Amino acid sequence: xxxxxxxxxxxxxxxxxxxxxxxxxxxxxxxxxxxxxxxxxxxxxxxxxxxxxxxxxxxxxxxxxxxxxxxxxxxxxxxxxxxxxxxxxxxxxxxxxxxxxxxxxxxxxxxxxxxxxxxxxxxxxxxxxxxxxxxxxxxxxxxxxxxxxxxxxxxxxxxxxxxxxxxxxxxxxxxxxxxxxxxxxxxxxxxxxxxxxxxxxxxxxxxxxxxxxxxxxxxxxxxxxxxxxxxxxxxxxxxxxxxxxxxxxxxxxxxxxxxxxxxxxxxxxxxxxxxxxxxxxxxxxxxxxxxxxxxxxxxxxxxxxxxxxxxxxxxxxxxxxxxxxxxxxxxxxxxxxxxxxxxxxxxxxxxxxxxxxxxxxxxxxxxxxxxxxxxxxxxxxxxxxxxxxxxxxxxxxxxxxxxxxxxxxxxxxxxxxxxxxxxxxxxxxxxxxxxxxxxxxxxx
Numbered sequence: 001x002x003x004x005x006x007x008x009x010x011x012x013x014x015x016x017x018x019x020x021x022x023x024x025x026x027x028x029x030x031x032x033x034x035x036x037x038x039x040x041x042x043x044x045x046x047x048x049x050x051x052x053x054x055x056x057x058x059x060x061x062x063x064x065x066x067x068x069x070x071x072x073x074x075x076x077x078x079x080x081x082x083x084x085x086x087x088x089x090x091x092x093x094x095x096x097x098x099x100x101x102x103x104x105x106x107x108x109x110x111x112x113x114x115x116x117x118x119x120x121x122x123x124x125x126x127x128x129x130x131x132x133x134x135x136x137x138x139x140x141x142x143x144x145x146x147x148x149x150x151x152x153x154x155x156x157x158x159x160x161x162x163x164x165x166x167x168x169x170x171x172x173x174x175x176x177x178x179x180x181x182x183x184x185x186x187x188x189x190x191x192x193x194x195x196x197x198x199x200x201x202x203x204x205x206x207x208x209x210x211x212x213x214x215x216x217x218x219x220x221x222x223x224x225x226x227x228x229x230x231x232x233x234x235x236x237x238x239x240x241x242x243x244x245x246x247x248x249x250x251x252x253x254x255x256x257x258x259x260x261x262x263x264x265x266x267x268x269x270x271x272x273x274x275x276x277x278x279x280x281x282x283x284x285x286x287x288x289x290x291x292x293x294x295x296x297x298x299x300x301x302x303x304x305x306x307x308x309x310x311x312x313x314x315x316x317x318x319x320x321x322x323x324x325x326x327x328x329x330x331x332x333x334x335x336x337x338x339x340x341x342x343x344x345x346x347x348x349x350x351x352x353x354x355x356x357x358x359x360x361x362x363x364x365x366x367x368x369x370x371x372x373x374x375x376x377x378x379x380x381x382x383x384x385x386x387x388x389x390x391x392x393x394x395x396x397x398x399x400x401x402x403x404x405x406x407x408x409x410x411x412x413x414x415x416x417x418x419x420x421x422x423x424x425x426x427x428x429x430x431x432x433x434x435x436x437x438x439x440x441x442x443x444x
Contacts, residue, residue, distance in 0.1 A: 062087025
């Protein structure tokens, strides 16, 4: 069979694909592959733009390892610890948590990934005080090349834990994940179109003054869509004077209009027009930027964090020092204007605090994430190459699951703990059973 990822950037033909339904079946599948001399890679939702899951060996799909195992309290902190199968998709996890009055502390804007895939590639959201998904991991069950299962936590098998909670699956196959959840909360969201100059002049205050702040800039324009989210207790914000049922219906109608018609249906048409008639792109972008209207709403956190992204695209994202974000965007703007590159997709900008996860793109520094995206039917190489030169000039770190050309030599200068990771990987997988060309490129 041929396996292709969501973005249509990777296609491979594994020798076979297996879908184990239990940890024992997963162990047997790994042992069988090793006995036959095949490498092993795991696939989740297929949302990595990079070839992280590619293999000509055995490809393991963990969709059936998606059960809730237990919910308990950390005896030291009192926080909820939730253990689930590593193949659980994020939208399933969000629903399970919500049913128990819990939530993820922070999320990205897509919820179709598996939990294992999301943490292993460094998935993150936005917010100056809230780190990526891997920062919330408190325990892992890892199937090694001998099929044996090792339980790793911050205090037991520490190095294996650190290397596995964000490690591209290079130390073994995750069979279950324990995450720290928080009490459920709502987000009061304010979405407003602003002049780009206004955003950039106040960007550091906007990051500091909002629980979660991000913005989308439309190249060839000076317009941006700002998203400011404030965390509140569930049910404490009443919004307009409408009754609760009327508010719910009005909100649902607005969400359908904004997300399904404008953000997906009309956006697909816009990108097709930009593909067929490149000269119209600046006009289309200007119209799209001007057509955006402000809206305010309140909803459970995961409903605000996550959106439907049905227009297919390719993406490169780099983590740059937060202090460099204005400079980097100015250089991207200058390059686009000088070349006239056809870019109908907006640039997405998010923020994160420094963290201590060995291979986190936010390790040790306050971070701005800048994502350049291109409609999948349009060429992206020249645009992404130019963006990458701008990103790397300020010490940018590429998102592990998105398109880039960096190798282990470059990344060794960006990750102080990469030698520690390599030692842990060598101990866990000395023969490279869980390696593929991509892990060799970026990890050595």
